[in-house]
Amino acid sequence: MKSRTYNGKTFTMEIGAILLALLFLVPFYFLIANSFKSFADILLDSAALPKSLQWANYEKAFDIMNFKKAFSNSFIITVTSVAGLAVFGSMAAYRMVRKPNWYNNLLFTMFVAAMVIPFQSIMIPLMKVGNWFHLINSIPGIWLCYLGFGSSLTIFLYHGFVKSIPVEVEEAAVVDGCSPYGVFWRIVFPLLKPMTVTIIILNSLWIWNDFLLPQLMLGPELRTIPLSTYSFFGQYTKQWDLALAALVMGVLPIVIFFLFLQKHIIEGITAGSVKG
Template identity: 60%
Template sequence: MEASKQYRWGTLVTEIIMVLVALLFLVPFYFLFVNSVKTFGDLLTNSASWPKTFEWHNYSRAWDITNFPSALWNSLVITVVSNVLLALFSAMASYRMVRHNTRFNRFLFMIFVAAMVIPFQSIMIPLVKVTSTLGLMNSIPGLIACYLGFGVPMTVFLFHGFVKSIPLEIEEAATVDGTNIYGTFFRIVVPLMKPMFVTVIILNTLWIWNDYLLPSLVLQSPDLRTIPIATFAFFGQFTKQWDLALPALVLGILPVIVFFLAMQKYIVEGITQGAVKG
C-alpha cells in the first residue's frame, strides 16, 4: 500500500511538472496572439495585458499587405518539393555509399561531412554569382536547387548512420527471391527507413519554411516572396508596424501547426519505431 501511494504521488508530481513546462512553452504564443489583436498604442502601453478590444481587422490588413495567399503558395511549393527531393536523393546516396563501401564512397562521405561545417555566410556571395551565371536567379527552381545543395550534406549524414543499422540479410533474402536492386531499395529498405524520413522531414521543414536569408538573396520579384520575406515588409529602417507584423507571424506559423497536427500520427509512429529499433 505504501509503495502504491508513493507511486501515485510520484506520478502526480511528474504530471504537474509536465503541465508547468507545457504552460511555459505556451507563454510566447500567448504574447503573440494577444498582441496581434491590439491597436498599436495598446500594444506599446502594456504588451502583457488582455486586449481591451479585439482588433481582428489587423489580420485582414496583414493578409492584404503581404499578399498572403501568394506567399503561402510559394512557401508550400518550395518546402514540399525541396523536402521530397532532399529525402529521396539523400536516402539513395546514403544507401549506395553504405552498401558499396569502396574507397571512393568513403571519400565522398567525408566530403559530405566536411561540407556540414561550412557556414552559409562565407559562401553566400559566390553562391549568388553562380546562381546568376546559371540563369537560376529570381526563380523558385533556382531556390530549390540551392536548398538541395545546402541540405544534402546533413541529410546524407543522418541517413548514412541509419542505413548501417539495417540488417543486410533482409536485402540478401530479397535478392534470392529475384528482386532487383531498385525493388530491394524501394520495397524493402525505404519502409525500414521511415523513422529517419520522419526526422529528416521535420528538420528540413522547419529550416526551409522559416528561412529568410537564402530566399532574400535568390528571389527578388514581389510575386515570388515567401512568408518570412513578406512578413519582413513590416520592419522598416525607422519604424516597425508591430500591430501588423504580429498577425502576419500568426498567419505564418498556422500552416506549420496544421502540418504537425495532421502528421502527428505518423510522427509518433516513426519516432516509436526508431526507439524500438535503437
C-alpha cells in the same frame, strides 16, 4: 505485474513538466494576444489580454502581404525541396552504406564536414555562381540551393538508419528476382519511414521559416511568407499589429503540419527504441 505508484517524486516531475510547458508557450501567448490588439494597445501593455479582438489586423495583413501568393511560393518551394532531399538523400546514403569503399567513405566524410560550414561564409560565391547559371529569382534555383545545403544532414541521418536494416532482407528480395532499384524502393525505402518522417519535419521547419536564402535568391514576385512579413518592418516604423497577425498566419500552417505528423513521430521513436 506491479502497478505504478503515484508518489511525491512523480507529482514533482509532473509539476516541473507543466511549468516547463508553460515557459515554452509564453512566446505564443505574446504572439497571439498582441496580434488581436491595436498598435497603441501593444505599446501600452504588451502582456495584457486584448480589450477587443481586432480582426481587421488579419484582414489588412492578408491583403498587404499578398498572403495567397506568398503561401503558394512557400508551399511549392518547401514541398519540392523536401521531396528532393528525401529522395536523393536516401538513395545516396543507401549507396554509401551498402557499397563501402574509399571514395564513398570520403564522400560521406565531406558531407559531414560540410555541416559545420556557416552559410554566411559562402553567400557571395553563391550569388556569383547563381548569376553565372541564371539561377537568381527562380524557384528551380532556390530548390537547387536547398538540395545542396540540406543534403549533409539528410544523408548523415539516413546513413545511420540504413545500417540498422538487415542485409538479409535485401538478399531475399534479390533471390525472388527483384532488381536493384526494386530492392531500394520496395524493400528499403518503406523501412526508412521513421527517419523519413523526421527528415521531412526538420527540413520543412527549416525551409518554411528560412529568411536569408530567399532574401538573396528571390525577387518581389516570388516572395515567401517570411519575406512578406518583413515588409511590415521599415527603417523608421514597425507595424507590430499587422506584423504579428502576419506571423500567426505564417506559423499556423507549419504547426498544423507538425501536429498532423505527430503520430508518425511517436511511431518512429518507438520503432527506434525497439530496434535498439
